[in-house]
Amino acid sequence: MSVVVKLSNVHKSFGPLKVLDGVSFEVARGEVVAVIGQSGSGKSTALRCINALETIQQGSIEVCGHAVHDEKLDKRKLRLDVGIVFQSYNLFPHLTAEQNIMLAPTCVKALGKKAARDIARDCLARVGLSEKADHYPEQLSGGQQQRVAIARSLAMQPKVMLFDEVTSALDPQLTGEVLKVMEDLARGGMTMILVTHEMAFARKVASQVVYMNKGKVWETGPGSMLDAPTTPELRDFVGSGL
């Protein structure tokens, strides 16, 4: 299996605060990796580093052949290969669901209106929101907004998708509909890295679970690792979380 994302000994500090302290892990094509851990463990920062939203001080990050740690990195080329979905959706409020999705294909890939609209329709169908194409974000529920955000990322046909606590702002019922979409994506072979608090989802869908603690990768293994943690920290975390 080819490696799509590779972090090696990544260090990152915000001023005096050390957030990532020698983080290393690999993600192969088609893998679904769940990064878990307490808040403040550095998991979201690690994800943001992969997409060059944060710069790192030491170590290397390779994503689809892009050297992300390199100062000369062309961020726009990187982002053609990597999609990201945020906790707070970040849909553009002045555009409809469909226009939100069409924006990047028309701007970045210079597709025509019609081609972009076809893609948008297709992506909306994949997240089960075909009938909401002409709705504005404020007319949609949180779960629907998040699904549109996923569709927006999908439209750029990324090789890897990052999910940054995408269900944390949603109530349980809406969480379900978003997780369902993500599960479908995983089954379709998408390479995914998700920072999440949904243990059950991680156990069921992830091919690899990365438990982070104090800025380090504390424990890593298949989903079943959550049933038999080896470190006391993960045992505590799983015990309190479920």
Add this chain to the structure above:
Amino acid sequence: MPSFGLVHLEFLAIAAFWTIGLSAVAFIGGGMLGFVIALMRVSPSRLVRGIAITYVQVVQGTPLLILLFLIYFGLAIIGFDQLPAIIAAGIGLTIYSSGFLGEIWRGCIESVPKTQWEAAECLAMTRWQRMTRVILPQALRIATAPTVGFLVQIVKNTSLASVVGFVELAQAGKLINNSIFQPFMVFVTVAVFYFIICFPLSAWSRGLERRLNVGRR
């Protein structure tokens, strides 16, 4: 031709006091009338609200210059053609200020959450008590920044009082310029005077606004 000198500066300084005086008249008069307008705007009676809305729309939809002319010539028609200029200027600016302040303050009153009205109502307070004890104190806090901000508009608009013969800063500048014709020198100096009066008010208003926003967060 004489050039711009200390005499002119002194003349402008005196005129600046008239500008401030007229601003004070407009603010106090406009504030009192504006307060009434603001209360009328939130009145339960549709008629009262309608009168206030019409008043505000007429004042905000007519140039101050025209308003001043109307009052000046209107006063002459009803026989007051020997009045000092500050009367017509004061009335005109009072009406102008009341139209805008009334609307600003209405916004402040309405931005007090509805639940506050309901809470006060549930305590069996009368409408007047609710207004004076619960709503207005809260509205006042919100209103300070925009009110100080509007003070700047008043000061600047007193410059139009020159059209009814009131000698304030702008008119003084024009008179000086007529005699020495050094427009850059004269009007830049006049502008500096205005700036010295207005800038502290603007900065104060911004400061108040910032503090209010921090307090609300």
Add this chain to the structure above:
Amino acid sequence: MTYQFDFSSLLPYWQQFAEGLWLTLQLSAISTVLGFVGGALCAIARADGPPWLQRVVGAYVEVIRNTPLLVQVFLVYFGIASLGLMVDANLAAVIALVVNVVAYTCEIMRAGIESVHKAQVEAAECLGLNRRQTYWHVVLRPAIERVYPALVSQYVLLMLASSITSQISAEELTAVANRIQSDTFRAFETYIVVGLLYLALSFVVRWAFWGFGMLVFTRRRKLGTAL
């Protein structure tokens, strides 16, 4: 009190009223368009330009906002004249109005630009939009939509404030009124008529902006948000 109102003696002047009204409209329209473009550019410079430019624009905005339009009009008109240049009053009026309204537009637009959340920009960048595309689609467009009502109020005020240029005899509505009242000695009636014309114009301008907003901002139209 035996004043006899007499509006009929104004009737022969209807054409001059109309011409003044037309010039007022032209002055306002030109100043609004130039003021919007200039103000938008200044706002971008003020919010995201290099530090020295931010300071320059900031100083300009403060100076304009803290001095009266009348003084600005005098400065432009008499100032240019004192340089020995022949200056058309209407042109001086437009220059002064534009210089003035650019500053106000800048301040309103800057508030709009700064109200756009950083996460929005981040999201656009993650979709691969470049700086210019991000700025236009994600910052400027929603910012303009948000501050549109404030801009409209400002431009209605501008239309009314254009009356001030009568003080340098730009031939707009107020200047026309000044001339007619000195011809007819019917000052009060003249200013009543002109006042009503301004009032009507302010409603028309407001409606026009409202209609334009509905046309441009589809979201407002769809959600029925008041403009």
